[in-house]
Every structure is written in C-alpha cells, then in structure tokens.
Amino acid sequence: MPAVDGRHSALVPVAEARPALDAPPPRVQTAGLAPRPHDTAGRRPAGEMTNPQDFEIFLAAAPGLEALLAEEVRGKGFRQPKAVPGGVVLKGGWPEVWRANLWLRGAGRVLARLDAFHVTHLAQLDGRARRVPWASVLRPDVPFRVEVACHKSRIYHSDAAAQRIETAIRETLHAPQSETADVLVRARIDHDLCTISIDTSGEALHKRGYKQAVNAAPLRETMASLFLQACGYTGQETLLDPMCGSGTFVIEAAEIAARLNPGRNRPFAFEQLASFDAEAWQRMRQVQSSRPPAARCHGYDRDAGAVEMSRANAARAGVSDSTEFHQAPISALAPPAGPPGLVMVNPPYGTRLGERDKLVPLYQALGQVLASRFAGWRVGLVAAEPALARATRLPFLPPGAPVPHGGLRVTLYRTGVLA
Numbered sequence: 001m002p003a004v005d006g007r008h009s010a011l012v013p014v015a016e017a018r019p020a021l022d023a024p025p026p027r028v029q030t031a032g033l034a035p036r037p038h039d040t041a042g043r044r045p046a047g048e049m050t051n052p053q054d055f056e057i058f059l060a061a062a063p064g065l066e067a068l069l070a071e072e073v074r075g076k077g078f079r080q081p082k083a084v085p086g087g088v089v090l091k092g093g094w095p096e097v098w099r100a101n102l103w104l105r106g107a108g109r110v111l112a113r114l115d116a117f118h119v120t121h122l123a124q125l126d127g128r129a130r131r132v133p134w135a136s137v138l139r140p141d142v143p144f145r146v147e148v149a150c151h152k153s154r155i156y157h158s159d160a161a162a163q164r165i166e167t168a169i170r171e172t173l174h175a176p177q178s179e180t181a182d183v184l185v186r187a188r189i190d191h192d193l194c195t196i197s198i199d200t201s202g203e204a205l206h207k208r209g210y211k212q213a214v215n216a217a218p219l220r221e222t223m224a225s226l227f228l229q230a231c232g233y234t235g236q237e238t239l240l241d242p243m244c245g246s247g248t249f250v251i252e253a254a255e256i257a258a259r260l261n262p263g264r265n266r267p268f269a270f271e272q273l274a275s276f277d278a279e280a281w282q283r284m285r286q287v288q289s290s291r292p293p294a295a296r297c298h299g300y301d302r303d304a305g306a307v308e309m310s311r312a313n314a315a316r317a318g319v320s321d322s323t324e325f326h327q328a329p330i331s332a333l334a335p336p337a338g339p340p341g342l343v344m345v346n347p348p349y350g351t352r353l354g355e356r357d358k359l360v361p362l363y364q365a366l367g368q369v370l371a372s373r374f375a376g377w378r379v380g381l382v383a384a385e386p387a388l389a390r391a392t393r394l395p396f397l398p399p400g401a402p403v404p405h406g407g408l409r410v411t412l413y414r415t416g417v418l419a
C-alpha cells in the first residue's frame, strides 16, 4: 500500500484515536449513506453549511505538500479542509467526492470514509467487518479488492486482516473479488482502530489522461500544479519552462489559465460504486467554467524528442492553441515578447555518484541566463540537490520542505521578482 494512502488515520477525531478496550465503536460519520439533494452542478443548496449525512473525505498528498493542497481545496470552495500528515481531510457528501476528483489539481487520490471501529484480534475483525454497510457503497456485480496497512496494533498481519475483510464482503454482499478490480477498499488498523475507506479515484489523480508520452523523469502533474500554485501562478501571466521534458509544467499552467478541470478526460472508481448517480455526475461534468487563456505557456528543451512529446501531450490535453514548444538549449533562451511572468524549471537531477559535479556547469549556465536576460520574471526551480540549486546563484527565498518523488526528495526553490 503506498505510504500516502496509509495515513488517513489522522481523520479520526482525537477522542477516538485510542479508545478504551471496552469502549463502544467510535461514532464517525461514514460514507454508507444515500446521496442527498444538490443542485445540478452538485453544489450544496444556498445556506446549507453542514449536513448530518456528511462523512469524512481524505485527499492524499505527498508529505510536504499537505498545506499547499489545503490551500487549493479552500480556494475551490470546499468547506473547512484541514491539512493532516499525508493529506487533507474535509467533510462532505458524494457530490463533494466527485467534485474533488474532478476539480482538484493537487490531490493524489480521494478516499471516502466508510466505517471505523475498534478491533484487537482477527475473529473480532471478521465479525465487525460483516456489519460494515458495504451494500450502501459497493455493488454486488462489481469486482472489488482490499488493501490493509497495520500500524502499532495488536492485529499486525495485514494480509490476514485483508482476507477477513474480503471474506466479509464476499459473504455479505456476494460481490466478486479480483486482484485487478478498479474498486479498492482500503483499511488501516492504527493503534487498534480500524478505519475503512473506499478509494473513489481509481487510477492515481496525477494521471490526467493526456500524458501518454513521457521522458525519463517526468514530474507528477499533481506536484507540478502545487508548485505552480506555491509560486503564485494563477493563469494570468506568461509561463516558461526552459527544460520542459514531457511538458508537465507548461500543460498544467495552460490548463489553469483556461480553467479546465483536471479530471475532465478520465474515468473514476466512484463511477462503479452503488452511491453513484450517473445523471448528477453528467450534469456536474458538463458545468464548464473554461475561459480563453489570458497568457501563453512556453516550453523549450534541447532534446527534439522531448519537444515532440510535449506537443503531442498538449494536443491530447486540448491546450495546443495556448502553448508552444521549441527545441533550444538553455544558452539560446530569450524571454518571449510581452510582460514578464514565471519561469518554472526542473533541470536534470544529478543524484547519482559523480553526476552532480558534471551538472554544476548546466545549473550555473541556467542561473546566468535567467539572471541576465529575465529581469522582472520570477523563478521556481525544482531540484534534488541543494548544492546544484545554489550553483545557479539565483536569489532564492528560504525553501520549503523536500518532497518525496520517485525515490528522490525534491525541493522547490523560488525567487522573488528578478532585478
């Protein structure tokens, strides 16, 4: 089970985190409830602040990105998101779950809390799992699979726990189990508290559906968009990536500028749940607030293949008109005509032994070009090696926390407006 998805125990209110052994099962609002009326776009009726049927929704984020995701979630009108280790928690109903999947650029996946109970041994789990309201969320005709993570609990054998939950679902709901099922039940047993969630996203949300062509080290779209947000990018200014690889920054920025929903082109696991309302979802998807982009987004790379790949990805994303990609080395880089904007760049990482020293001249050249030709612009640089970021000699603000990314820890370095 990926680490980011195993951290949703933080959803459990403090008083419930370590219940006394004889305590009754904790009362948490769960997703085993019918959808309630919303308007055609899935928004709450005006004036409705809370609903007794709201349940906990967990949005996974890479560690270090939780606060940025909470900011995005708040900015998009979700109520009272709270950053917790590994993600953001909020309350809502199924329309909020669908909207989170459709709208949020920074969330890695969206989990709906189904149940939570105290459990200390497998026989108890076996019995309690049969009382989970599976039928309210899972469908008897749709295959499911179960993943369990155990942490500091008397039940420590995750496979055995998964097998108990699988059996409970099979025998109470008669749903087929399959290792390749899109519908995934995630359980976490933490300090003897078992929380059961449904992964409503399916494939991780950084897979927007446009990036079929990738280079060796593509950024995740979710991380790229949160880094754009951290650099203050709102879609109103020119964006330029001088080492664009597969085009992630450029395409994310162009989508932000056009106000396109990141999830517009992909399916989600929630479409296969019993709680799904196809008509309401269709209406929600159709509401488009797209706008003609206020700014253009430019990508350059010295590698012709990267440029071709970026163009193809941008075409699939439907942002060809507001993006352009050119083959050019950093030494030939010049700012496009018009007002200054934001440079976002993710140069080669250089983490292998000996590689770092070889990359120093590249980072130096990048720094020189930006400092001498890009007055008035801001820079966001993603690097895995602080020494390489320093080699640019750009006036970086104090950096944020390193973020795990494909076996590396990358950091976003930001400048203010270059003099």
Ligand SMILES: C[S@@+](CC[C@H](N)C(=O)[O-])C[C@H]1O[C@@H](n2cnc3c(N)ncnc32)[C@H](O)[C@@H]1O
Pocket (backbone or CB within 6 Å): 215, 217, 218, 219, 220, 242, 243, 244, 245, 246, 247, 248, 249, 300, 301, 302, 303, 306, 328, 329, 330, 331, 346, 347, 348, 349, 362
């Ligand atoms: C880590 S990759 C960028 C990945 C990109 N952010 C993505 O999401 O796909 C670094 C890119 O820098 C490019 N590059 C390396 N040296 C360059 C140079 N001197 N001028 C321009 N591009 C360069 C490489 O071709 C590669 O595509």
